[in-house]
Amino acid sequence: MSLIGSSVKRVEDKxxxxxxxxxxxxxxxxxxxxxxxxxxxxxxxxxxxxxxxKASEMDGVIxxxxxxxxxxxxxxxxxWQVNFKNGDTMKEPKHPLLAHGKxxxxxxxxxxxxxxxxxxxxxxxxxxxxxxxxxPAVTDAKAARVDGAPIVHDDAPGNLVFDWELGxxxxxxxxxxxxxxxxxxxxxxNQRVVPNAMEPRSAIxxxxxxxxxxxxxxxxxxxxxxxxxxxAFVLGIPEHKVRVVxxxxxxxxxxxxxxxxxxxxxxxxxxxxxxxxxxxxxxxESFLTDAHGRDHNTVAEMAFDEAGNVxxxxxxxYANLGxxxxxxxxxxxxxxxxxxxxxxxxxxxxxxxxxxxxxxxCAVDAYRGAGRPExxxxxxxxxxxxxxxxxxxxxxxxxxxxIPAFDGVEQAGYQTxxxxxxxxxxxxxxxxxxxxxxxxxxxRAKQKEASSNGKLLGIGFSTYIEACGIAPSAVVGxxxxxxxxxxxxxxxxxxxxxxxxxxxSHSHGQGxxxxxxxxxxxxxxxxxxxxxxxxxxxxxxAFGMGTYGSRSLAVGGSAIVKSMDKVxxxxxxxxxxxxxxxxxxxxxxxxxxxVKGTDKSVAFGDVSLTAYVPHNYPEGxxxxxxxxxxxxxxxxxxxxxxxxxxxxxxKETGKVSLKRFISVDDVGNVINPMIVDGQxxxxxxxxxxQALHEGTIYDESGQLINASYMDYVMxxxxxxxxxxxxxxxxxxxxxxxGVKGAGEAGTxxxxxxxMNAVMDALSPYGIHDVSMPVKxxxxxxxxxxxx
Amino acid sequence: xxxNVKITVNGTVYxxxxxxxxLLVYFLREELHLTGxxxxxDTSSCxxxxxxxxxxxxxxxxxxxxxxxxxxxTTIEGMANGEMHPLQKGFHEEHGLxxxxxxxxxIMTAADLLASNPNPTEHEIRESLEGNLxxxxxxxxxxxxxxxxxxxxxx
Ligand code: FES
Ligand code: FES
Numbered sequence: 001m002s003l004i005g006s007s008v009k010r011v012e013d014k015x016x017x018x019x020x021x022x023x024x025x026x027x028x029x030x031x032x033x034x035x036x037x038x039x040x041x042x043x044x045x046x047x048x049x050x051x052x053x054k055a056s057e058m059d060g061v062i063x064x065x066x067x068x069x070x071x072x073x074x075x076x077x078x079x080w081q082v083n084f085k086n087g088d089t090m091k092e093p094k095h096p097l098l099a100h101g102k103x104x105x106x107x108x109x110x111x112x113x114x115x116x117x118x119x120x121x122x123x124x125x126x127x128x129x130x131x132x133x134x135x136p137a138v139t140d141a142k143a144a145r146v147d148g149a150p151i152v153h154d155d156a157p158g159n160l161v162f163d164w165e166l167g168x169x170x171x172x173x174x175x176x177x178x179x180x181x182x183x184x185x186x187x188x189x190n191q192r193v194v195p196n197a198m199e200p201r202s203a204i205x206x207x208x209x210x211x212x213x214x215x216x217x218x219x220x221x222x223x224x225x226x227x228x229x230x231x232a233f234v235l236g237i238p239e240h241k242v243r244v245v246x247x248x249x250x251x252x253x254x255x256x257x258x259x260x261x262x263x264x265x266x267x268x269x270x271x272x273x274x275x276x277x278x279x280x281x282x283x284x285e286s287f288l289t290d291a292h293g294r295d296h297n298t299v300a301e302m303a304f305d306e307a308g309n310v311x312x313x314x315x316x317x318y319a320n321l322g323x324x325x326x327x328x329x330x331x332x333x334x335x336x337x338x339x340x341x342x343x344x345x346x347x348x349x350x351x352x353x354x355x356x357x358x359x360x361x362c363a364v365d366a367y368r369g370a371g372r373p374e375x376x377x378x379x380x381x382x383x384x385x386x387x388x389x390x391x392x393x394x395x396x397x398x399x400x401x402x403i404p405a406f407d408g409v410e411q412a413g414y415q416t417x418x419x420x421x422x423x424x425x426x427x428x429x430x431x432x433x434x435x436x437x438x439x440x441x442x443x444r445a446k447q448k449e450a451s452s453n454g455k456l457l458g459i460g461f462s463t464y465i466e467a468c469g470i471a472p473s474a475v476v477g478x479x480x481x482x483x484x485x486x487x488x489x490x491x492x493x494x495x496x497x498x499x500x501x502x503x504x505s506h507s508h509g510q511g512x513x514x515x516x517x518x519x520x521x522x523x524x525x526x527x528x529x530x531x532x533x534x535x536x537x538x539x540x541x542a543f544g545m546g547t548y549g550s551r552s553l554a555v556g557g558s559a560i561v562k563s564m565d566k567v568x569x570x571x572x573x574x575x576x577x578x579x580x581x582x583x584x585x586x587x588x589x590x591x592x593x594x595v596k597g598t599d600k601s602v603a604f605g606d607v608s609l610t611a612y613v614p615h616n617y618p619e620g621x622x623x624x625x626x627x628x629x630x631x632x633x634x635x636x637x638x639x640x641x642x643x644x645x646x647x648x649x650x651k652e653t654g655k656v657s658l659k660r661f662i663s664v665d666d667v668g669n670v671i672n673p674m675i676v677d678g679q680x681x682x683x684x685x686x687x688x689x690q691a692l693h694e695g696t697i698y699d700e701s702g703q704l705i706n707a708s709y710m711d712y713v714m715x716x717x718x719x720x721x722x723x724x725x726x727x728x729x730x731x732x733x734x735x736x737x738g739v740k741g742a743g744e745a746g747t748x749x750x751x752x753x754x755m756n757a758v759m760d761a762l763s764p765y766g767i768h769d770v771s772m773p774v775k776x777x778x779x780x781x782x783x784x785x786x787x
Numbered sequence: 788x789x790x791n792v793k794i795t796v797n798g799t800v801y802x803x804x805x806x807x808x809x810l811l812v813y814f815l816r817e818e819l820h821l822t823g824x825x826x827x828x829d830t831s832s833c834x835x836x837x838x839x840x841x842x843x844x845x846x847x848x849x850x851x852x853x854x855x856x857x858x859x860x861t862t863i864e865g866m867a868n869g870e871m872h873p874l875q876k877g878f879h880e881e882h883g884l885x886x887x888x889x890x891x892x893x894i895m896t897a898a899d900l901l902a903s904n905p906n907p908t909e910h911e912i913r914e915s916l917e918g919n920l921x922x923x924x925x926x927x928x929x930x931x932x933x934x935x936x937x938x939x940x941x942x
Contacts, residue, residue, distance in 0.1 A: 009879055016887025017875040019823015019863035023888065026822035119806065198827045198835060198888040198922050250825070250888030251922050283828040509886030509923045674882050678928060682885060685925030709832030709920070717916035717926040722909065746925075 003522040007674035011528070012513040021248045024202035024219045025280045032204070033062055035266065035279040036121035038111035038128045039288065040103040043137035043360040043702020044150060047101055047110060047130060055113065055127035060120030063273055064128065065112045065265075067100030073268065076259050077233040078325035079225070081480040082334050082356070084162045091156040091358075095324035097234075097261045097268070103132070104152055104323035105360050106702055107288025112265055114277060137360035137702035141320035142297045144359045152323055152358040161321055161330065161356035166338040167418050173351040176312035180303030184386040190374050191695040191772050192295035192320065195367045196714060197508075199250020200281040201290060205266030209274055214242045218263050221252040221506050222546030225483065227538050229259040229327070235268055242267075246536040249508035253686070254366040255290045256508070257548045258327035262289075287707035292696065293367020295320035296333065300378040302347075308392050310401050312349040313341060315378065319356045319364075326365035330356060335479050336371025336467070342416035343379040344427045344463050344640060345401040350417040360702045366548060368686055369747040372466040380462040380752035384759065385768050394461050394756070395435055402427045402463075408733035413635070420467060422638045423740075426666070426730050431463055434642040434664045437724055443646070451764075456649040456783075457659075458761025461642070462753035468741035469554030469637035469732070486632035487551070488543045489559035491567055493625040495612035497526065497605025501563075503535045504544020505556030509682075510743065511675045512552060516560060518671055519737070523564050524604055525591030542628055550741025553671065554637050554732065561736040562629035570625060574607045577618040637732045637740035641665035643684075643749035645757040654780030656692055656758055662724045663749065668732040668740035676742045677725050683746020684723055689715040690747075691754035695773045713773070792856045796821065797865030807853050812836045814852035815862060823863040823891045827920065834919030837892035838862050844899035846918070863891035866898070873936040874898055883932030885923035892919050897933045906937055 015021050040047075052064040075094040082090055099110045111128050115121035136150040143149055144159040152159055167173070177183055197219075204217040214237060220226050223246040231239040249256060266277045281289070297318040303311040319333030338352040369376075387394035403414050408424035415421050443459055450457040470476070473484035490502040499520055505512055517531040524531075534540050547556070568588055575593035576583045579600055586593045594601040610617065611625040646660040663680055670676050693713040697706045706712040731738030751772070758774050759767070765782050789804045796819060803818050815821045815838070824847055827835035831849040838847045839861040847860075866872040874894045877883065884890040893916065900907060900915040907915065912933050913926070921929060 010882065013879045013884060013887075016884055016890050017863075017871065017878055017894070018867055019821065019891055021823070021887050023822075023825070025826070026816075028820070119808070196922055197886075198833065198920060199825070199886065200827070249886065251886040253922065280826075283830065283833075511885070678882050678885060678924060681925035681927040682923045683925075685927075686922070708830045709828050710830045714832075714920050714922075716920065717930065718910075718913040720913075720926055722930065723925065723927050 003518040003528065004671055005673065008514055008518055008528065008672055010511050010514045011517060012511065023199055023248045023250055024204060024217045027204060027217055029204065029206055029276040032276040032278055033114050033116060033273065034118040034121050035277055036113050036118065036125045037109040038113065038125050038130065039107045040099065040110050040132065041106065042103060042132055042134050043106045043139070044135040045103050046133040046135065047099060047103060048133050049131040050111060051129040052111060055124040058120065058124045058127060060116035061113065061124045062116065063114045063269065065098065065269060067096060067098040067110065070097040071100050073097055074234050076261055076264060077229055078329065079327040079482050080331040081482060082162050082164055082330040085165055090162040090330060091153065091160065092325055093153040093155060097265050105362055106704055107285065107362065109261065112269065114269060114273060139359050139361050139698040139702050141295065141318035141357040141359060144357050145318060145355060152360055156358055159358045161325065161358055164334050164354045164356065165352065167351040168349045170351045173312050173314050173349045176349050177301055177303045177314055180311050181306045182304045182390055183301055184382050184389055185301045186378065186381055186385060186769060187299045188769060189771060190294050190296040190298060190377055192364065193293050193367065193690050193694045194287055194696060194712060195253040195255035195290055195293055197251035197253055197255055200283060200286045201256065201260065202280040203263045203266045204276060204278045205270035206276040207271040207274060212241060214267050216242065216244045216263060216267055218244065218246055219249045219256055220246040221249065221256040221508055221548055223506060223536055224504060224538050224544040225546055226259045226263060230264055230267065234264045243539045246506055252508045253368040254293065254370060254548060257546060258291055258365055283709065284707050287712065288362060288704060291326045291363045291365035293364065294374060295364050296374050298378055300382055302382040302386060304386060304390065308390060308397050308400050310345050310347045313347050315341060315352040317354045319354055320359050320361065321356050322359060322361045322363035324363050326363035329363060329365045330480065332366050332371040337375045339418045339420050340372050340375035340465065340467060341379065341418050344403060344465050346403055347417065352418065361698060368683065369744040372744065373687065373748045373751060376462065376464040376748050377752045380464065381755060384461060384756035388763060388768065395431060395440065398431060398461065398463050399428060421635065423635055424730050424733050425638060425640055426728065427463065427640060429728050430640065430642040430664045430666055433726055433728065434644045434662050437662045437726060438644045438660065450648065454651050456651060456761040458647050458757040458759065460645045460753045460756025460760055462749045462756065463642045464749040465638055465640040466744060466748050467636040468550035468639055468744065469633055469735065470549035470551045471636055472634055473632050483545065484632065485545055486630050487545055487555040487559045488628065488630045489556060489563050490542060490628040491560060491563035493567055493608045495609050497530065497608045499524065499526065499531045501531065501533050501560060502541045503533060503556050503560065504541055505552040506536050506544065506547040508547065510547065510552060511672070515553060515672050515675060516557065519557060519560060520564065525589065526604060550743040553737065553739045554735050554741050555631060555633055557737050557739065558633070558735045559629050559631035562631050563627045566627035566629065567625055571607045573618050573621055574610050575602045578602045578610060634734050637668065639665065639667045639740040639742065639745050641745055641749055643753040645753040647754065647757040647761055649761045649779060651783055654776035654783065656774050656779060658688060658692065658719070658721060658754065660721055660724065661750065663746065664726045664728065665745045666728045666730050667742040667745060669729060669738035671739065679742045680725050680746040681723050683744060684750045685715055685720060687747040687750030688720065688754050691751045691772055691774065693719065693773050790853060792853055794852065794855050795859040797861060805852055807851065809852045810848055811850050811852045811855050812847040815847060821862050821864050825888055825891060827888065834892040834896060835889055837895040837919065839895060839899065844896050863894060866894065873939040876939065877932040877936035881928050881931040881935050883924065883929045889919060889921040893921065893929055897936065901937055901940060905941060
């Protein structure tokens with residue numbers, strides 16, 4: 001049986017199930033020291049004085065560093081440059097390793113205490129006296145653009161990082177909207193959420209003076225890029241002198257893509273004290289310093305003709321990027337958001353305008369979905385709202401506007417109004433299937449019945465598309481990426497025919513050790529046990545661009561395929577020699593090369609042994625069977641799907657409960673359905689979390705007042721029903737596996753589906769929008785102020 | 788100022804001299820190098836640190852090591868007894884883990900549930916996990932994993 005498409009149980013499970021996982025904080029190096037940071041309690045303040053004299057005398061304290069010590073060191077860089085509409089370079093103030101002179105957000109580190117034990121470091125942190133001059137703060141992107149708002153960086157007037165526009169000329173869009181039969185308008189906040197990987201960030205810096213080499217262990221999705229940024233941009237250390245290891249990583253969801261100040265600091269300070277240094281965030285530090293997600297303030301208008309055809313879309317967004325630019329921050333509200341506003345619809349005119357804004361808050365960057373959830377949210381909320389306003393069925397309105405099917409092979413890809421060319425798509429079947437699963441016909445009857453029992457039932461839809469498999473290097477380069485977004489993979493066939501694969505992708509829950517091994521075992525016709533996947537170590541893996549943007553299988557997997565092609569091509573030459581046949585006369589199947597039409601064959605393991613013991617060997621052929629490849633995709637991939645949510649509202653309490661969640665996703669070909677389903681489940685839970693539970697609360701002074709699990713509502717097991725998941729398969733036409741990526745789909749589709757369901761339930765009250773996360777109190781007020 | 792404790796962990800008696808303010812979870816991780824018990828928060832809210840104390844599930848960040856003096860602790864490292872515990876098997880079979888960070892705590896909590904309620908409903912399972920956060924799985928397969936284990940333990 002083919003391993004492709006089979007729910008093989010995960011090979012990585014055992015170590016996690018027995019407590020033998022090895023996360024960064026589990027690593028103990030001899031002579032290791034510990035770090036705790038003095039973090040600023042104010043959102044915006046001058047640092048008038050730091051007195052560490054008492055702290056430095058305390059037991060176990062080895063060193064205390066402040067911004068004055070790191071002033072000469074470069075800041076952490078931003079990896080993506082988006083320019084102003086007029087061509088000016090975006091504002092990119094230094095992001096210092098330790099605040100110097102001024103702090104710009106609550107939780108910014110002002111001093112670093114290194115001590116023998118963590119407890120001693122924490123004790124000393126308490127004894128560091130900092131004299132702050134508190135300044136007025138601004139935390140909201142729209143408010144930060146108003147004249148007279150506090151200025152975050154003196155060299156960014158109006159707090160503008162850049163302004164940006166994409167799509168059709170605004171005059172054409174304005175005209176279409178002005179003349180339309182119907183315009184649906186939403187003015188809303190896509191609130192800021194905290195990624196909350198369950199493993200807090202952690203970093204160990206180890207300078208080895210005997211070798212003059214550094215090792216950084218870090219909870220990262222992206223070890224090679226971290227090395228590049230750390231070496232070439234921050235500390236100026238030669239790259240070959242630094243090894244970055246991202247061992248087992250307890251979830252990332254985007255927040256561990258980026259290069260953080262703490263990683264540079266533990267490396268920098270480790271050389272100073274010539275001992276290893278460990279830092280692990282406690283959860284409050286994670287809340288205050290892990291890059292956050294979303295935070296868009298948006299006005300979106302969609303124009304329709306009388307029959308319900310979409311005529312135009314106009315979007316104006318204020319995107320909050322926080323106090324400093326995180327690694328990919330500028331790309332998120334622009335090339336990952338504006339470019340997705342075609343959605344699944346034939347909208348002929350689209351214009352999007354974005355103000356990217358500095359505020360006195362934690363940095364905002366890619367969080368599961370990154371820009372695509374924000375795009376999908378506004379499109380799908382507009383769709384259901386328009387259906388309500390125009391008294392049309394929301395499913396029918398979508399069917400009417402879907403882009404017709406195209407496979408990207410016989411029919412060309414679909415060119416959108418917002419720069420992208422979709423690879424392949426067939427959108428009607430996902431929604432048809434979802435309607436069938438939910439029993440749409442019966443639902444409206446049940447809804448009436450519930451209403452007479454003190455409950456409100458609501459159904460919500462969302463049909464989404466995303467751009468994944470990030471990304472063709474030249475394309476993203478032209479859009480401002482300061483890196484290529486290819487992937488590397490080395491396939492090393494050992495003499496005995498066992499295979500080690502070195503992948504530049506990084507697994508932090510995605511199960512690469514299983515999925516990648518399935519691909520290799522299937523192709524080579526060998527047992528999965530004979531394949532080992534190595535990742536997350538820059539000394540072992542040639543290079544890597546890491547895991548995010550649902551790219552690992554589409555890009556990283558394709559790099560593995562390229563290397564396997566090379567192995568088989570060379571292997572065939574060895575086999576032909578051994579079989580005394582022509583290469584063209586050989587077939588490779590089930591782990592052996594066979595001379596066509598005969599029973600003469602030679603096994604994979606015999607060929608590999610011959611390649612390493614080349615006594616009887618083709619003339620001129622190099623020994624060995626070990627190939628590296630770099631795969632640079634030719635396009636993004638475009639997964640899509642339909643999500644349907646059913647919610648129930650208790651009229652007495654206003655409480656919203658998610659009753660059912662149906663998702664039908666098309667992620668192209670599927671290697672391991674069990675793992676893909678798991679990705680969907682987790683993604684859906686995060687998207688539902690944004691709709692019903694999660695959201696940061698910054699107060700006027702810039703305090704993040706819900707920076708703990710006591711205050712920030714994380715979705716728990718009893719907030720969900722079991723999910724109902726199905727899929728269609730529209731292969732990606734441009735990568736060898738035909739895969740599109742599954743990591744973000746659930747998050748992208750689910751938030752608007754749930755919100756649409758809430759609005760459907762509340763439709764008897766004439767309300768068209770409530771803010772996220774939905775609060776019982778708001779719902780109760782809607783119900784009770786109207787009745 | 789240090790104090791002596793004697794705590795049995797996974798059947799072995801350990802005597803250590805520790806600071807009285809040391810939490811049980813640090814005792815396990817730092818003193819005994821049992822790093823399967825994780826720390827996910829600082830407010831006793833996430834359950835990543837769940838162990839068994841004298842047979843009952845407990846968040847090991849919510850008590851001092853000295854309070855466990857003379858008591859018996861089981862951690863995830865002590866769950867497999869020659870072969871994998873039915874819960875460990877269940878999580879493997881039903882893909883109840885992704886990054887694995889919450890997994891030890893989930894298994895320890897679920898073991899406590901199944902000890903008192905061998906045949907829980909989906910609703911009971913979800914309620915019993917109220918103190919354990921998972922960010923990866925959406926809990927869907929964790930519920931199935933526990934059901935899988937319950938079935939195996941009954942047969
Ligand atoms: S670490 Fe104990 S509950 Fe979170
Ligand atoms: S498996 Fe990652 S937090 Fe649960």
